[in-house]
Amino acid sequence: MNVLPKMLFLFQTLQIVDRVECFGKWQKDIMKFVWQGKKPRIKFKILTDAKERGGFALPDLRLYYEAASFCWMKDWFLLENTDVLDLEGFNNAFGWHAYLWYDKVKVHKLFKNHIVRKALFNVWIKYKDLLENKTPRWLSPMEAKASKILNMEGGWAKYCEIIERVGDNWKLKSLEKLKDKVRDWLHYAQIQETFKKDEKIGFQVEKSKLETELLEPKTKVLSRMYNLLLKWNTQDETVKSAMIKWAQDIGHNIMFEDWERLWTTGMKFTACTALKENIMKMIYRWYMTPVKLAEIYHLSDNKCWKCKEAEGTFFHLWWTCPKVKAFWEMIYNELKKVFKYTFHKKPEAFLLGIVGQRVSKKDRTFFLYATTAARILIAKYWKAQELPTLEEWHTQLMDYMELAEMTGRIRDLGEEAVEEDWKKFKDYLQKHYKLYEC
Incomplete structure (x- = not known):
């Protein structure tokens, strides 16, 4: 800047x-x-x-x-x-x-x-x-x-x-x-x-x-030409290596339209930088894993830090590890209580925020807050054997929801959507855990 x-x-x-x-x-x-x-x-x-x-x-x-x-x-x-x-x-x-x-x-x-x-x-x-x-x-x-x-x-x-x-x-x-x-x-x-x-x-x-970009326009010519040259310079990165790795881990291709939707609108549900940062880190698999560290430093041990059994690959630490699976199952069950209906538990939804039609449109904003808060907690316990508790997830989610309510805006959704999600979450906490008094 x-x-x-x-x-x-x-x-x-x-x-x-x-x-x-x-x-x-x-x-x-x-x-x-x-x-x-x-x-x-x-x-x-x-x-x-x-x-x-x-x-x-x-x-x-x-x-x-x-x-x-x-x-x-x-x-x-x-x-x-x-x-x-x-x-x-x-x-x-x-x-x-x-x-x-x-x-x-x-x-x-x-x-x-x-x-x-x-x-x-x-x-x-x-x-x-x-x-x-x-x-x-x-x-x-x-x-x-x-x-x-x-x-x-x-x-x-x-x-x-x-x-x-x-x-x-x-x-x-x-x-x-x-x-x-x-x-x-x-x-x-x-x-x-x-x-x-x-x-x-x-x-x-x-x-x-x-x-169209240089000779005819009278204003913003520099920006127009830069964007044009940038598009040509990065065209070989249209299908990024991270997208290929995600498809290999999940077991099926994620449509390019879903990736574009994630880049353009999927991160506009919040103005919080910490939440956006986590999404970008997940997309590009930023977190160092035991397998990657073993390759870099020529280590003999590349086992998962939590289960100590399987290889510590990126997808294992985030989804297939038995301990992590139990954590996501707990989050999944809590979300079903909030939404009051069942939906499919897919890794692309919980790890990337590519929800699709699995979650009702009115519940997607809360779903994104809930899963992103859970991912940030897992990242805090990245090298530890234990995982966050349900109470920690409640606290983390409450902090982000309060922040959304105070800012009073969620891009493309509006203040009413924030208030509705916040009220839904407070009712859920009061009904099931009595952790929040309205």
């Missing part, structure tokens, strides 16, 4: 990062701070991914730098701010689009001798094929073919203005239609030759991501 605004100011005012090795060093420093010098337990890509895709939204400085580069290059694409273009391209031999699309950098090497232009151009080349895999609509062959002079006029016609669709093919408009945009018949012939070459590549029919 403190560092990012300062870095963004630098990225947007001085685009002079030629060697990108500095980003790797900064990333290592950030990871040392996040993990307090210990070995990371979650991949950097997952940490930087957006929250709606199951990430932690940690800023990626390199992607922010590249997004800021595109904000700078926006003038190069649009060709509207002639004062800026003259200043930045004072020694250009060709039009800007000749460098951006027609590889005139190979002919005029002086273009990349400029410290700012070189840094920006390197970012463009990196993402060029992703952003524009066909001849773009914003490209101006007229400007690209023009010899660059100072105080060059603006208003260059782009492909979206000078070509038309004829059946399944594209055709350059006639000289008569373009008489206001071309100088003479020779100029028109030059554009026609360029059109024939670009036609082999094909033309962009719909608006590209570059147009």
